[in-house]
Amino acid sequence: MNFRKAVLVPVLAASLFATAQGALATTFKMALGDAAGGTQWELGQKFKTLFEQKTGGKHKVDLFPNGQLGDEQNTVNNAALGTLDFSVLAINNVTPFSPTVGVLTLPYVIQSAEDARELTLGEIGKELTANTVRDAGVRIVGWAYSGFRVLTNSKRPVTSVGDLKGMVIRVPKNEIMIATYQAWGINPTPMAWTETFTALQQRVVDGQDNPYITVSAMKFNEVQKYVTNIRYIFSLEPLIVSEQVFQDQKPEVQKAILEAGREATEYSFQYLQQTEDRIRKELAAKGMQISDPANGEKEWMEKATAQVWPKFYASIGGKDKLDKVLKTLGR
Numbered sequence: 383m384n385f386r387k388a389v390l391v392p393v394l395a396a397s398l399f400a401t402a403q404g405a406l407a408t409t410f411k412m413a414l415g416d417a418a419g420g421t422q423w424e425l426g427q428k429f430k431t432l433f434e435q436k437t438g439g440k441h442k443v444d445l446f447p448n449g450q451l452g453d454e455q456n457t458v459n460n461a462a463l464g465t466l467d468f469s470v471l472a473i474n475n476v477t478p479f480s481p482t483v484g485v486l487t488l489p490y491v492i493q494s495a496e497d498a499r500e501l502t503l504g505e506i507g508k509e510l511t512a513n514t515v516r517d518a519g520v521r522i523v524g525w526a527y528s529g530f531r532v533l534t535n536s537k538r539p540v541t542s543v544g545d546l547k548g549m550v551i552r553v554p555k556n557e558i559m560i561a562t563y564q565a566w567g568i569n570p571t572p573m574a575w576t577e578t579f580t581a582l583q584q585r586v587v588d589g590q591d592n593p594y595i596t597v598s599a600m601k602f603n604e605v606q607k608y609v610t611n612i613r614y615i616f617s618l619e620p621l622i623v624s625e626q627v628f629q630d631q632k633p634e635v636q637k638a639i640l641e642a643g644r645e646a647t648e649y650s651f652q653y654l655q656q657t658e659d660r661i662r663k664e665l666a667a668k669g670m671q672i673s674d675p676a677n678g679e680k681e682w683m684e685k686a687t688a689q690v691w692p693k694f695y696a697s698i699g700g701k702d703k704l705d706k707v708l709k710t711l712g713r
């Protein structure tokens with residue numbers, strides 16, 4: 383057997399086996415990148431309850447938090463192959479597989495939770511969902527709204543862009559986020575989510591950015607002291623289903639997946655409104671020192687939008703796409 387056959391036959395067999403399993407499965411596996419207790423967990427739990435109710439208990443969902451089923455970007459690959467059923471992960475970790483969703487992570491495009499809702503639930507969300515099916519073999523069936531990604535670090539208070547100088551900041555493996563920190567004058571360190579806590583703890587990196595609720599769920603306050611309330615990305619965390627697994631289901635099960643996803647999304651929006659402020663206060667009470675960016679974030683915003691947006695017009699499908707998004711948001 384030549385090398386190509388030797389590699390392809392087992393891969394093909396594994397993927398056929400996975401498809402057959404998907405068709406028969408009554409218990410679905412859902413990967414979560416974050417630890418239990420954050421917005422991903424809340425969305426996943428709500429979806430599980432609703433979906434199990436809607437299928438009269440015939441179908442079940444088991445949640446595997448904290449990267450147990452692999453790093454967030456790997457879960458997209460596994461879902462595309464049909465070896466994983468569901469995953470909840472940050473949108474920035476979907477972008478490498480479906481670049482048009484990058485419009486949702488361009489810095490300072492989304493400026494409020496309402497903007498985030500408008501984009502995900504409206505025409506733009508529908509178009510991006512169709513694109514991820516086409517590009518990545520996964521279907522977005524729900525959204526967790528996680529709040530703005532704030533900057534945390536273990537070294538010193540940061541308020542101006544210049545304060546970042548000399549700091550080693552971890553970012554996801556996402557070109558837009560890398561380019562944003564470069565616009566702010568430093569070269570960030572791209573790193574998988576599963577490695578981030580240890581890297582912060584061992585001071586391999588000084589800081590990172592993620593929403594308050596995620597910082598709390600991941601216990602980053604134990605290894606990070608300073609927070610800066612930047613608002614460059616509103617963290618959206620889609621619930622994706624393997625398109626292969628979805629297509630293997632009977633119409634009534636597909637309907638239950640879509641309905642449970644919609645209802646869990648609505649719940650996630652309410653959860654954010656009711657929880658974020660409390661979590662921020664709890665983190666402050668536990669010793670985190672919170673600062674606002676200088677001059678209403680003007681310098682951060684100007685540098686990022688001027689330098690980063692034009693670099694990504696092509697990958698998001700043209701400048702027209704961004705113009706359409708901004709128009710939808712009334713800007």
Ligand code: MLT
Nearest residue numbers: 415416471472554575596
């Ligand atoms: C990341 O920073 O890689 C993600 O935003 C983590 C997450 O899903 O919470």
